[in-house]
Every structure is written in structure tokens, then in C-alpha cells.
Amino acid sequence: MMADKEKDRYSLRVMTLLGLVVSVIIGIFALNIYYFKEVEKSLIEQTYQDLKTENDEAFNNLQGMIRERFKMLEVFSAYSDLPEKSENGVRIGVFDGKEIMYYRNHESQALNGENSITRLPSEDFIGQSGIVLSVPAVRDGQARGVVCMVYTAEELGKYLNSTELSPYGDNLIFTRSGELVVSCPRYENYANVYDILQTMEFRDEQSFEKMKKAVGSGTSGYAAYYHKGSGELLYYQPAGVEDWMVATMVKSESYESALYKIRKLSKVFIASSTFMVVCTVLLIVCIIYLRKKESKQAQKDYLTGVYNxxxxxxxxxxxxxxxxxxxxxxxxxxxxxxxxxxxxxxxxxxxxxxxxxxxxxxxxxxxxxxxxxxxxxxxxxxxxxxxxxxxxxxxxxxxxxxxxxxxxxxxxxxxxxxxxxxxxxxxxxxxxxxxxxxxxxxxxxxxxxxxx
The missing domain is CATH 3.30.70.270 (Reverse transcriptase/Diguanylate cyclase domain)
Incomplete structure (x- = not known):
């Protein structure tokens, strides 16, 4: 009976020790999962923040360029001779890179005394789309003419993408309806940003429609999708010009690579920690067994094997x-x-x-x-x-x-x-x-x- 009680007490200690071991292993798993989730969350937040920073820089570049060009045009309009009027309105001069002058009849808010930015369709400008910055030439308190400057979409795209992070992504400008104002080399054959996004894999079915709704209301936001198995992120915000939106598209390879490394390290840590815990437990069990054996031997007569x-x-x-x-x-x-x-x-x-x-x-x-x-x-x-x-x-x-x-x-x-x-x-x-x-x-x- 006493032997049975000793056995019960020993079994209870073993079960308690086993419970502690299982708790420690579960704790290691839980801590690693928590750590991985927190790191993943931080990486996502940092990636989104970097994406927004890139987009803000593109936005600031665009706004800075517009302000500078408007100032230059305002100075020019104040001192230049006004062009002659044609039968259909104000004649506007536009130069391209080859110093060729093109003329067209152009309706502009500049005629009402306001600076304006408008689209220049490709059919009106040597097969290239672009934008026209117009400043009124004011004489005697009235707009007597218009001074303008043209940027092709290609030139504007180069300027817009001259940011620190631009090697890792592309900056675009599109209207709320999705029509591309400024495209990028990867998608130069597309006329609408939604035509681009429809080729992507949105794993969250609501993301695409959510983006269209947000763009339509003129608010900023994010979209996450996959292109040929690689993750990409897009951030968009109002450009401050007409109904334009400036957007930044970046690949999330570095983010996914970091997550892969962290996941791999977490698995190694869990395996090694579990191995060390098991080894420690086995060592403790061996020590307990040896001490128990020594204790029993101390209780017994060495010659006969019965109690002393x-x-x-x-x-x-x-x-x-x-x-x-x-x-x-x-x-x-x-x-x-x-x-x-x-x-x-x-x-x-x-x-x-x-x-x-x-x-x-x-x-x-x-x-x-x-x-x-x-x-x-x-x-x-x-x-x-x-x-x-x-x-x-x-x-x-x-x-x-x-x-x-x-x-x-x-x-x-x-x-x-x-x-x-x-x-x-x-x-x-x-x-x-x-x-x-x-x-x-x-x-x-x-x-x-x-x-x-």
C-alpha cells in the first residue's frame, strides 16, 4: 500500500512536470505567433507609411512644379506682347522640344482671369497627350490673352517619378473616372487605371470596388493586390488639380521577403526552444530518477535489499x-x-x-x-x-x-x-x-x- 502511495505521488509529480513542459512549449508557440503577428503588423504599417511618403513626395513634386511654372508664366504674361486675336478666339502658342510652334483655338479659364490646368488630347499635340498650364495676360484689369506652357505626359511622368522611392514603384495620375492623365512605362498602353487593376488578383473581393468608390468620392486610400504572384500596393489621394488623383504603385517584395525570413527564424526558434526545453526536462527527469534511486538505496540495506x-x-x-x-x-x-x-x-x-x-x-x-x-x-x-x-x-x-x-x-x-x-x-x-x-x-x- 505504501509503495502504491509512493507511486501515486511520483505519478502526480511526473504529470505536473509534464503539464509544465507542455505549458512552456505552448507558451513558446504563443509568444512566437504573437511576435510574428506584431512584426507583420509593424511591417505592414511601415510599408504603408513608406508608400504614403512616396505618394506625398510625388504630390508635392507635382504641386511644386505647378506653382513654379505658374509663377514663371505670370511673370511672362505681365511683360510679354499679347498675341493677335483670331476669328474664333484667343490664339495660344505652344512649343515642343523641337521648337516647333503649334496653334489651336483653346477655351480656358484663363480667359476668365484664372490660372488653369487642362488636358491636352493626343490628337491635338503630335500624337502625345499632355497638360496645358494657362495664365491670363491681364491688361487694364481684363484678360486680354493667355500665356500657356505644355508638358507632355512623358515629361510629366519623368518629373513625377523623380522621388527617392520611385525605383521601387511608379507614380500615376488619373481622373476620378479612372482615365490616365500620366501613365508609367509598365502600363503605357493602358488608357484607364481600372483596366490595369482588372488584370490584377484582388484576394479581398471588396478591395477593387472599395477603391473605385473612394476614388469616385475624391478620398485617399490603399489597395492591395497580386500581379503574377507578387504582391503590390497602391496608394491614391486627390492631386489638387481638377478631379485628378495621384497614385503610387509599389511591389511588396521586400515586405514579403522580410516576413519570410521572420517566419523562417520563428520556426527555427520554436524548434530549437522546444528541443532545449525537452532536453532540459529529460535532464531534470534523469536527475530526479537518479536522486530517487539514490534515496531508495539509502533507505535499503546494501546487502539484502530490504529496508534499513x-x-x-x-x-x-x-x-x-x-x-x-x-x-x-x-x-x-x-x-x-x-x-x-x-x-x-x-x-x-x-x-x-x-x-x-x-x-x-x-x-x-x-x-x-x-x-x-x-x-x-x-x-x-x-x-x-x-x-x-x-x-x-x-x-x-x-x-x-x-x-x-x-x-x-x-x-x-x-x-x-x-x-x-x-x-x-x-x-x-x-x-x-x-x-x-x-x-x-x-x-x-x-x-x-x-x-x-
Whole structure:
């Protein structure tokens, strides 16, 4: 019974340790998942912030260019001679890179005294689209003419993409309806930004429609999509010119590469951490096992393998004081007959072999819950657990004597005393068992006797 309780306590400790190990491993997984999610969140936020920074720079470039050109045109308009009027309105001069002058009749807000920016269709300008910046030439408080400057879409695109991050993406200008004002080399054959985006893979089905709705209302926002398996991001905001939107498209390869590396490192960390935890636990288990083994060895007699005198006293006194039905009810004191003669005749080595054999016989003839003690020399004590009355102790005593007799070399005498239900005095019980032993020896040895 005591062995079972020790086993239960040991199992409880093992289960507790196993629970702690599992908790630690789960904790490592949870912390790594949390860490990865936080890093992913930070990377996404940083990527979006970088994208917005690039777009803001493109926006500022565009606005700066417009302001500078308007100032230049305003200076020019203040001091230049006005062009002659044609029959259909104001004649506007436009120069291209080849210094060729083109004329056309052009309706402009500049005629109303306001600076204006308008689209220049490709059919009106050597096959290229562009924009026209117009400034009124004011004389005597009235707009008498218009001074203008033309930028082709190609030139404007070069200017717009001259930002720090532009090597990693493209800047575009399109209207709220999606019509491209300024395209980029990758998509120069497209006339509408939505035609470009419809070729992309939007894994969130609402992203495309959400973007169209946001652009239509003139608000800024993000769109995420995949192109040929690679992730891309797009940020758009009002350009501050008519209904134009300035947008920045970048590939998210660096972001995905960083996430891949972090995910790989996280897996390595989880595997290595789990391995180290398991190794540590195995080491602790080995240490506990060895200490338990050493503790048991310290409790046992090195020669016979049964309990030593000190350990047995602690175990038995604890059970005697515990009371109740589950306690020791009989005590046997055993002495090997003529053991001194064996030592003197055959030597101490033979005597040690006899003691070892005696320990084996006593263990075989009793139960696990019984406590067998080498009391000293050739004396042994057996505490029988959970037995009442004389019948069962007598049967065990006969079994022991028969086993000794069957060995052919060992005989013993046994003294037996019963333990009262309320008796707790360890030494008093042993004295009665010792007295019973002397009675057995007086009967001619190889006998057992009772002392009540």
C-alpha cells in the first residue's frame, strides 16, 4: 500500500512536470505567433507609411512644379506682347522640344482671369497627350490673352517619378473616372487605371470596388493586390488639380521577403526552444530518477535489499500514528539459526550470501505493502500490513519457514506479536516480538511463536 502511495505521488509529480513542459512549449508557440503577428503588423504599417511618403513626395513634386511654372508664366504674361486675336478666339502658342510652334483655338479659364490646368488630347499635340498650364495676360484689369506652357505626359511622368522611392514603384495620375492623365512605362498602353487593376488578383473581393468608390468620392486610400504572384500596393489621394488623383504603385517584395525570413527564424526558434526545453526536462527527469534511486538505496540495506533500521522506524511509526483500518496489525522478529556457526565454518563471504538469500526469501513470501527490515546482523523484522488475527500471520510464518527449509542451508526462528488497534508505541511492539522470538528458539529453533 505504501509503495502504491509512493507511486501515486511520483505519478502526480511526473504529470505536473509534464503539464509544465507542455505549458512552456505552448507558451513558446504563443509568444512566437504573437511576435510574428506584431512584426507583420509593424511591417505592414511601415510599408504603408513608406508608400504614403512616396505618394506625398510625388504630390508635392507635382504641386511644386505647378506653382513654379505658374509663377514663371505670370511673370511672362505681365511683360510679354499679347498675341493677335483670331476669328474664333484667343490664339495660344505652344512649343515642343523641337521648337516647333503649334496653334489651336483653346477655351480656358484663363480667359476668365484664372490660372488653369487642362488636358491636352493626343490628337491635338503630335500624337502625345499632355497638360496645358494657362495664365491670363491681364491688361487694364481684363484678360486680354493667355500665356500657356505644355508638358507632355512623358515629361510629366519623368518629373513625377523623380522621388527617392520611385525605383521601387511608379507614380500615376488619373481622373476620378479612372482615365490616365500620366501613365508609367509598365502600363503605357493602358488608357484607364481600372483596366490595369482588372488584370490584377484582388484576394479581398471588396478591395477593387472599395477603391473605385473612394476614388469616385475624391478620398485617399490603399489597395492591395497580386500581379503574377507578387504582391503590390497602391496608394491614391486627390492631386489638387481638377478631379485628378495621384497614385503610387509599389511591389511588396521586400515586405514579403522580410516576413519570410521572420517566419523562417520563428520556426527555427520554436524548434530549437522546444528541443532545449525537452532536453532540459529529460535532464531534470534523469536527475530526479537518479536522486530517487539514490534515496531508495539509502533507505535499503546494501546487502539484502530490504529496508534499513532507521528508514523502517520512520515508515512504521507514521502508519501507527495514522490510525484507522489501514495500518500494521502484526510484527515478526526473525533470527537465522546458527548464523555465527556459518560464519565461523565457511567464512564471512558465505555468511553474506546467506543474508542475501534470506532477504530474497522474505521478499518473496510477503507482500509489497509489508515492510521488511534488516534489524542488525542476522536479525530481520517484518511488519505485516492490513492483517488482523493470528491466522494470517501464522500462514505467512509457515510460508517463510518452508522456504528457508527448501533452500537446504538456512533455518530460522520467528517471533510474532499482534499490534493493538490503538497501539502506537514502536519500541514496545518490537520488545514483544523479540520475546516471542526467544520463545520460538526455546521450542527448538526453526519454529515460530506468539507473544500477545
Amino acid at each position: 533500521r532507521e528508514t523502517a522506524r520512520k515508515l512504521v511509526e507514521q502508519r501507527l500514528k495514522g490510525g484507522g483500518k489501514k495500518r500494521f496489525y502484526a510484527c515478526m522478529f526473525l533470527d537465522i539459526d546458527d548464523f555465527k556457526k556459518i560464519n565461523d565454518t565457511f567464512g564471512h563471504h558465505k555468511g553474506d550470501l546467506v543474508l542475501t538469500q534470506a532477504g530474497q526469501i522474505l521478499s518473496a513470501c510477503t507482500r509489497k505493502e509489508d515492510v521488511i527490515v534488516r534489524f542488525g546482523g542476522d536479525e530481520f523484522c517484518i511488519w505485516l500490513y492490513g492483517l488482523s488475527g493470528r491466522k494470517q500471520p501464522e500462514a505467512i510464518a509457515r510460508r517463510i519457514l518452508n522456504a528457508f527449509h527448501a533452500s537446504g542451508t538456512i533455518h530460522a526462528s520467528i517471533g510474532i506479536t499482534l499490534v493493538g488497534e490503538n497501539e502506537t508505541e514502536y519500541d514496545a511492539i518490537l520488545r514483544r516480538a523479540d520475546q516471542a522470538l526467544y520463545l520460538a528458539k526455546g521450542k527448538g529453533k526453526n519454529q515460530f511463536a506468539f507473544q500477545l
